[in-house]
Amino acid sequence: MANLDSNNFRKLEDFAEIASDWFWESDAEHRMSYLSGRIESVLKIKIADIMGASRAKLPGVLSSSGLWKAHFADLEARRPFKNFEYSFIRPTDNQELWLRVSGKPIFDAAGTFKGYRGIGHDVTEERETVQRLIASNAALAERNKEMSEVRRELERRVNEDSLTGLLNRRAFERDTQEALGVAGNVIVLLHIDLDRFKWVNDTLGHPAGDIVLKTAADRLRRIASGIGPVYRMGGDEFLIVLADNAEIETARWMADAILDVMEKPIAVDRQVTSVSASIGIASGISGKTSLQQLVADADIALYEAKKTGRGCTRELTPEMLGLIAARRKLASEISAAIRNDEVIPFFQPQIHDDTNMIIGAEALARWQHPELGLLDPDAFLDVAAEVGVVADIDRCMMHKALYFVDRAKGVGLYLKSVSINLSTGRLRDPNLVDDVRECWLNRDCQLKFELLETISFDELLREPVVIENLKHLRAMGVQIEADDFGSGHASITSLLEVRPDRIKIDRHLVQAAINDPVQRKVVSAILEIARALEIEALAEGVETKTDVAILRDLGCELFQGFVYAKPMPAGAFLDYLRDQQAAYQTQTADPKGLPKSA
Template sequence: MNLESHKPQRTLADFADIATDWFWETDAEHRFVYFSDRIEKALGIQKAHFLGKLRTSMSKHTRSSASWRKHVLDLKAHRAFTDFEYAITHPDRAEPLWVRISGRPLFSADGVFLGYRGIGHEITDERETIAQLQKTNGILAERNQELTETRRALERSANEDSLTGLLNRRAFERDIAEALGVVGNLVVLLHIDLDRFKWINDTLGHPAGDRVLVKVAERIRNLASGIGPAYRIGGDEFQIVLADNAELARARWMADALIDAMDNPISIDGQTTVVGSSIGIAFGRGGQMTPSQLISNADIALYESKRAGRGCVRELTPCILEQLAARRKLSSQIPNAIAAGEFVPFFQPQIDASNGKVIGAEALARWQHPEHGLLAPAAFLDIATEMGLVPAIDRSMMKQALGFAKQARAEGLSLPSISVNLSIGRLTEPDLMSDIERFWTDQKCALGIELLETTSFDELQQESDVSETIDRLRAMGIRIEIDDFGSGRASITGLLHVRPHRVKIDRSLVQAAVRDPVKRNVVSAILDMTRALGIGVLAEGVEDNTEIAIIRALGCEHFQGYAYARPLSAADFTAYLRQKGKRPKMQTAGPMDLPKLA
């Protein structure tokens, strides 16, 4: 068993240093594979003593008890458990140490049991205290009140967050289970996450971050007072539970008030900072929804608030659930769609405005979906990226696009070049070169590769395997192109490293140049730079002759956009090329046709 390869999710590491309890994980065989550092301080035993062992091998005490038998049954059934108490044999002491643990099973996306994850804390002193108090109570009945108060103090300590004084995760899980245990009871959950807490921690330091959390907790406590209990569940995440047939309107009011409160400045060590927050709201009724479902729904709503730009509230609605269901359905269909050839290239011509001739085309992926019709990348690209399937789509597009180019030339049509998009994932695949050799059989039609994901490309291109791949592509006679240049994602440093044959000026910059003299100057500077470096340039996204004329006046002659043609299916593009071969030279607006600009 390779313990080093089993790494807990980052959230455990984020919370481990500030938690009052320790975190633990086991594998599918119930052997311990992870403990947070807190266990060493709590028990005085090195983590290594436990790693790789079963819980049953760590205790020689009370293993025949009813609680142990129930616990073993829970583990075999992969059920969650709470507050299981057992004794640990200390390697250097005769007396056992008592601990109390709670855990929940982990499953993979396809339902395979992976192990357990949970929390624990040491209760030896608590048990000894309780035992002593109970013994004393049997002798002196008058001390019954003292015993009761001591017990309450111990329980309160176990359920409070030591930093903020709010209730902790343990209390949260108990309370939400109780609230949903009442059939028909409407329970509303607010999940609050701080937007800029990591930045505060990184720049001002962890002590300052702790003081920010204390102040944030005070604001949450004040707003939630009398409405519902507030919890700090770890790190910079908080929950508020509204139970007893809660009112949604009140929860929405509270969420808006919290957003405003978190936007108020916080002064720390003479420095003023604003932390901000995002909030997700979900609700459900007892008997109809489990605690895990309600928590998951609040997480989804929080994700939507962050996706909307942070600093806002989002409530889980039927519309969001429908979108998620549709997204899950699409994700399940993409692998088969690739195999079935449902992803097809559409071609957008690239034109030399000086003579109206086609100088090439870009192959753009479309999904010919059997139910939804033709889908553009916006409908599937993010999902395919998450699934790691973009390289497979790239491969299919290259094969089909080059096959089309070969057939077009065989029919006597003029298509000097074809450009295909290539993701970074595809760029690093070992079979890329062999695929190009197999697919690119008619090299009279030049092949251009447009590099996408230029944000990460500035970093990846410095890796030896990526740089080597680009050099090999260039040696094969393939033209390297950078897409969306000027969008704020592609840098000049990356441009110098890649040394492309051509850059494509982003459509947003091209269209802005029509209205904004400053943006025109930016386009002009890009053209001057590319000329100085000997790099070709094409302006994409042009929609009319006015835009073409303005960009031509700056010195660009090659264009792509709706002004010439929308992306066309293979059949329509074939007809387009035939028609272009018959037409006389198209007159395109030139510098003398420029309208007067403000």
């Protein structure tokens, strides 16, 4: 070994025997002149077989890669090199190894080049670990990217309508309240309602209705571009807000443009339909007009437009304010209506699609008004909230729904569960638990409370009475459902806090997911979250078997919607249960018509 005295050479030999690396030397022709014993255990070859050969020409070395070109340049220039890596095919098992070598040129006292001396190391495992880490990081990055997209979509939905892409009610309240906070600001509100939309829904179906809504949204967006934001409030109702000291003439021009464009035909599948629009206009001044008053004034103007004959615009006038009297009349009547049993439950079944069995029903409030006929909740719940009787309606629905369950049991019909909507006021009611205990007598039927979409879980969960009520209800066996999940009111954080037994995926999100792959990912993510938290998930608002099939592919099994049955009064639902039970008994009967034994 050149340029080492015998003492230093022995020290190097001794160290080489215990080192995990190996030492090497080459001569001036780059031929191996020394290799420590460690290399034999790594390469599984005899040192004697490779002494005198250059590294690039050792058996098993692949020296054709571009890395060797730079290495040869270092050797020719007699420069030190560090961490040069190359592959080696081990002859005993054909395994590819990766070796790392570093070297320093040797010169004698006269400056004559004598060769190289250096160290080598097997880095195969290290490289494999790095490759695995790279692959793992790449997979993690891809997963993070997917989750980021889903998270952005969920965050976007907080202020965006899932069907049309317009801003939603929550965004409207936020933006308009902010505009009303600017001193002296004039705000003009256009309330647009589509005429004949119910006819489209009833005759052509909800998918056609969705096409009409999206087309209407696009038309409104184009007209209002650069002037004011457009909001979808739900159903076929839209709002346009003109702020920053808006002028009524601008609103009038926009209204005329909207009336014209809404009359144009809309292609639905292979046919053409059309709708028109009715528009109510109201204005307010910050400091003098509240958000609630501005909306109420626009509602009054819209009502007048519809009453006049639809397809027209009306601005709020003093005469229209007389309509407030009618609203007040409803407010004065609703308490008596509750006492007189005019507020009644309608029932809509909930189905497990695998078995086609009824797993329960939701009880929905209706007002059988002696003069106005059957009123949906949209017609009276706001009034009920104003006079503070929503909790009374909740209590009434619970009593009547549970009475129906007892009535059904008395005639041999079994309902597995009944879901009842629960408002903020009812959740705060200190008598809620006692009331449930007194009237929930038939424990064979599971009682479920649906927390409405307008409830702010984050705020309510800070109230002791709400926390106590939920705790005691669960202890009694009452189950909690989060209604309209995905509509933007319930956050993931509140879901973790409440930990409901079931979430009901919002109808509009369900319908959007049918045709939109991105929205489908959102529904899939919600279902994945539900499974991770061991929470049941039910899709509401399913209209067709195609809807059901798509959602089943995403992992949903529980459904509620028109594809199975519309909401129906107690008598009709009793007949429905009887028919379903008879059909089930027929399916499970033996050929002689007798029920099969277990």
